[in-house]
Amino acid sequence: MSGSDSASLVRYSAVTRAHRAIIFMDVVESVRLVEEDEAGFLGRWLALVETIRSDILAPLNGRLIKSLGDGLLLDFSDVRSAVTAAFAIRDVAQRLNEGLPVNARIHLRAGIETSDVVLDQNDIYGRGVNRAARLVTLAGPDQIVISAAVRDGLTADLDADIEDLGDCYLKHLAQPVRAYRIGPPGPNPVSEPAYFFTELLPSLAIVPFITRDSDQNDLLGEVVAEELIRDLSRSTELNLVSRLSTTAFRGRGATLEQIRANLQADYVLSGEYRTSGQSITIDTELADCKTGQIVLTTRQKGKVAGLLGGRREMIDHIAADVNKAVMKRELQRAQSQALPTLTSYTLLIAAIALMHRLSASDFDSAKALLDELVERGRRQAIPQAWLANWHVLRVQQGWSDDPDRDAQMALQCTKQALDSDPTCSLALAVDGFVHTNLLRRLDVARERYDLALRNNPNDPLAWSLKGTLHAFMGEGPQAMTCTRRALRLSPLDPRRWFYDSLAASACISARQYDAAVQLARRSLRANRNHTSTLRVLSVAQWQLGDHDGARATTRELLRLDPQLTVQGWLARAPSSPFWVGQEFAQVLGMTGVPD
Template identity: 45%
Template sequence: MNDTVILVVDVVESVRLMQKREGQTVRRWLELTADMGALLEERQCGQILKKSGDGVIFRFDSVPRAVEVGLAILSRSAAANRGVEPGTEIMLRMALEVCPIIVAPDDIYGHGLNVAMRMVTLAGPGEIVATARAREQLVAGLDATVEDLGDCYLKHIDEPVRVFKISGPAAGIAIRPLIDADDLAPMLAVIPFEGLAEGEGALLGEVLAEELITNLGRSSDLRVVSRLSTTALRGRALGVADISRLLHADYVLSGTYRVVADELVLDVELAEPDTASVFWSERRTGSLRSVLDPSSEFVAGLVDVVSHAIVGRELRLARSRSVSNLKHYTLMIAAVALMNRLSPRDFAESRRLLEALIERATRQAVPQAWLAKWHILRVQQGWSDDPERDGALAAQATRIALEVDPECSLALAIDGFVKTNLIKRFDLAETRFDEAIDVCPSNSLAWILRANMHVFRGEGEAAVSDARRALSLSPLDPHRFFYDALSAGAYFANAQYERAIEYARASMRLNRQHTSTLRILAVSLLRLGADKEAGRVADLLREVEPNLTVENWLRRSPSADYPIGRDFARSLAELGFPQR
């Protein structure tokens, strides 16, 4: 079979358009496809092989002509969108491939066509992406502006595909995402607590609710209704369903209190509106002084248990329902929680949930950023069959995230993580971490990951400084084991082995599967002369990572070229790990 130039045209977020303006969308799409046919007649080139409700497949005799027509279609599409209600524009993206195809009476077939149809998802609105075979037939600067995106992995395609981006006149046009960023976190309403005893006014209940709202609002996993909105409902006999409807809340936190001498007794409960049922409740006691102290353990502990109760419920939902029946934020919360458990089964399920969310939220940065972290952790845990492929997939995910939102602090931080741990370019990583912190100085993940970068270079003081800043910003993070593990590494790099052991043990109490924690703990114990205990930790490490050798650790460790890394490798050998 001879090669054919194939141009795949796809409507961006066609499902959302049909849902919002079905009749208008169909009419405008039919007009646009008719205009495409007229354009082929004008240019006297090309042929429409197939039309569908949200796409067209063209055949051309040369790549430059395909690009010429593709750019013209994008220009006409942009013109047709002028004056249209924002959010209802028909935006197009395209993929270009040179490959043999089989044209049957009922359809078109071919591996190259499958590649093009997968590859089109890498294009943004108003963009064309092309394979290397198509790119070779273009003259950059003459036929088009070309940008190399590198090797990209496509779903159900075994080998990476070298992809190039060809920006058209409509490139860079922003469209409303199918899913808003707010949809990725549930909304919590904290209702002022009611005093039970006669004479107990509303003030204490409001003060406590305000402290909870302030502290819970710092979590990236939750959105919290403002105090003014919840206080407006004080004293009204409203049920959970009514409160949820009025405040657009997914969860309602409420309760009662009484004061006995100088002690507060608080009964608190969490309810969800779908069944109007309470799924978690707890009684907590503390001195009045501690309750009124914003930095007290009473408030911090309550914030911690409430956050974990919500995460726990979302996990139960994710396990008991099919993915198609899960809300967007359930997929997000469950995926991140399962990823950080670091058991192979939960870890695999985490990826499935993230990919399901990404299919819904193609223009959201956060799910892509977490998918990148998933691939990094897979390599770190020693679970990857192909670390190079996982590295490329991680880099691909952060690239997509930052194209969608260049100022997404989470994506910037995790891209720094990619460049530290997989690409091993500390200069690029440091720039990314600095950018993430500039965008959001309270991004604790950026601080702890920058600390990790300093560890690999043996910069102990800087590592400890950044780790301490991270812990101060997120003292009750749901994934505290990760912060403790990287803090252990920071103290190790600063030769504070007792502190390294303290943080490593704290991390292990929360998660015994993190291989990096086990390595730091074993080597720190060895440095302090606790050989027997170091040996026991090394045995546990062998259970979690049975294929660990000094050679493969050096191969994947970013510290391998630094004295700290070479010394660490010698310690692994002392612990009995084989060279290869």
């Protein structure tokens, strides 16, 4: 044994072992707070730490182990003292926030664990410390999450109001951990649903377009801006600043910085138009307010009468180009910058885009982005819903080495999403997706889709997935009604190929094979890696008598999913108990899929 090894053993044997309660606490969105006002944040943070040290820890026999740049590690001799301290710290933080702007307030989240640990004079070690740090990721702003061991040391209604979160999967822990969210005892709920302080979607301001024609007023510029706002407000990737707010900047020649400061816009769309007789030419310019860079310029030509009469081809083209440009910009930002520096909406938009490319490397990158977003607020509905969607697509593509675990992970994500926001139509729709495609609980799925649409009748994903459920059950007319409505609601969606694919499945169940081929081919032009679309196309081609085309499509399908077999597909396909699934499997076999 070397001298250094002997010295390490001596030091290790000299430390103290004890059963302790550990609090790990951090600041929500600390990176943003530092970037926006470093001196102000640090001053408030240091004042909070000093108050905790002098007014809270000493009376409760607590110890400050570490004060990090945006977090605390605290040690207590018993569970009740730790919980009391956590409530007191939250109260102090909320008092210090009084009178501050919303975006400058410090919000803490905490995780508490109790276990045997190793103590020395300056630090604390052991599984309890690691688990406390993992539990904190389950907490939203101003929330406290504890383990089952901490829960066992509390008396409900006397020590705390306690809410069971169920078995939760934590990073780097193989088995789920039973977790609970707590609040002060009393009649109030443990916590209100938590939300991000920065939006999950970038904001776009469309200022009225101007004309250089001396004999024209700006009426048409108002019409163009109004129509673009109406179009882009249907996008699921953008928040639109209201027309009444943007009209105030008409003719002012305001700078991007002025618009950003007054409207809190991330992007600004502006432009000019000119008329010649009955023709109109519209030039647009999309600017990134953060950098001042122009990220898109377009020119569209058409008829004035068409613009005023509701024929929207020009507007639709501009809106689609803007939507794609913003997604491309945020994806580039996500791929070129370190994750901690990225805004939440950059993480979300980039993750959605990469997930739906369905290439293995991009798919893995999407998971990393979603994990980072979830780490910032594990109790948020939207990121959890998209993470559940990731697990479903992973199984569908044949990339999962453990479909049952992916199903459980997906369920865990939707459970947490709906726990945070029971009315979130995205979370409800994705939960239906999980129950349809992974668990084959079609009765539960139908309830989820119906509830999603009651909460948001214009959710295209919920309509599309509900249509697919009808398709799996061989209910062709209902399937086509739902998927057609989804297509009408998502004209600008960058994932239009996904809606086209599900609409093609609906056509199969209605025996509309020509329409199925057209929709599947349109979907594949946008994304050739979606194995489900290839299966649909192969079946539709075969039923139309294009047997050579069907076999060629199946060869491409097997290249992407070489493990596919007819029996394997039947074992996991939600449609397998119905005539449409049996017919589908029979045709797949005839096109070349091994039995």
